[in-house]
Amino acid sequence: MTSIQLNIQEQTGRLDKVMNECLPAYSRSQIQQWLKEGLVFDDQTKQALKANYKVKEPMSITIQLPEPKELTLIPENIPLEILYEDADVAVVNKPQGMVVHPSAGHPQGTLVNALLYHLKDLSTINDVIRPGIVHRIDKDTSGLLMIAKNDFAHEKLAEQLKEKTSLRKYVALVHGVIPHDKGTITAPIGRSKQDRKKQAVVEEGKHAVTHFTVLERFNDFTLIELKLETGRTHQIRVHMQYIGYPLAGDPVYGPRKTLKGNGQFLHAQTLGFTHPTTGEWMEFTTPLPTIFTQTLADLRKTV
The missing domain is CATH 3.30.2350.10 (Pseudouridine synthase)
Structure with a gap:
């Protein structure tokens, strides 16, 4: 079993919110799930911590990551406009009406299902149902999304979102x-x-x-x-x-x-970011949909 060591220095307040700030590469729902399953431990007391635990001073915690679940999502041959792709990232133009990732109400026909068919590799850092997904847009919002093809790229792109350096x-x-x-x-x-x-x-x-x-x-x-x-x-x-x-x-x-x-x-319409490997600034624009x-x-x- 692998683990994540987190040293909390300045942040205070509810533990789930503090972890969300300190771990931008992981989704809020993923962090909540770790806490719910009792996988987050105080290094000093060795006790499992709950989401509402109040962080009042610097502390060190360990997250015992469960073994990765086998991916059961089905790749689907859904038409997908890919504006750019290399070994690290891809940029896609999501059509209006498409859900980004599977959920109880949308188990298939999502952008993730399409990505699994069209792209060879996707990052695994953001839990089993969101491979490659760094950020989202709503089902009925159309437009550009950056996709991470490996975990290194995912972390770098997530950092840019947190630091507000992407466009x-x-x-x-x-x-x-x-x-x-x-x-x-x-x-x-x-x-x-x-x-x-x-x-x-x-x-x-x-x-x-x-x-x-x-x-x-x-x-x-x-x-x-x-x-x-x-x-x-x-x-x-x-x-x-x-x-x-x-x-x-x-x-x-x-x-x-x-x-x-x-x-x-x-x-x-417009998406810009620094390439996680080359350091090159990349910017993409796509036209408005026909109905618009x-x-x-x-x-x-x-x-």
Whole structure:
């Protein structure tokens, strides 16, 4: 059995949150699972620690990693647009409507199933159902994702996300006409107190920052470009709803009467990162999906 040694120096608070900060290469759900299974030990007392254990001072812990589960995911010959691939990384353009990784509600037909078919190698660092997945976008959000093909690349790419040195730009169509040309939304995001299935701006939420620039205005809508400084769940959708300009087509955070489509009009258009092996800056851009461009063309006719 392998293990991870973690020396906690400055961080304080709940152990699960501290571990999430100190181990960016591992998902929050993976860390929670280790704690739930009693695999995290205090090096001094040798006692298993729980998620709500309060870290008050520097301490050392050991995570006893279980043996890797045999991968049972099925590779599927799903069409996939691969913009770039080498021995370490790949960049793919996820279509709207595709779930990133399998779950109880989506056991197949996901991006991971497609990756297993099209790519020879994928990192194994982010648990059995997320091979290669460094970051995610929502099912109904289209656009670019970086994929790690080995664990070294995964760690390096995850570090860039944590340190905010990678580049992620989105294009979105929102309800309402935004009067100012640029803006920055700084508001903490956490689980909604009214609906546990949704995220919301809450006082005790995680720090979240979104920058936006207006690209085009219509009678009742605005086309904007957004740059993420942090990567919280549903960040763009929650932040734009919070300031009164929810995404068009958003079935969760938007109004009921909206533009016809297959979900929110949100596209991860630009992705940039430093190559984990060569150190070269790499930047990719992909066009808006057809339904997005056709909707914009229709809106321009009404101006």
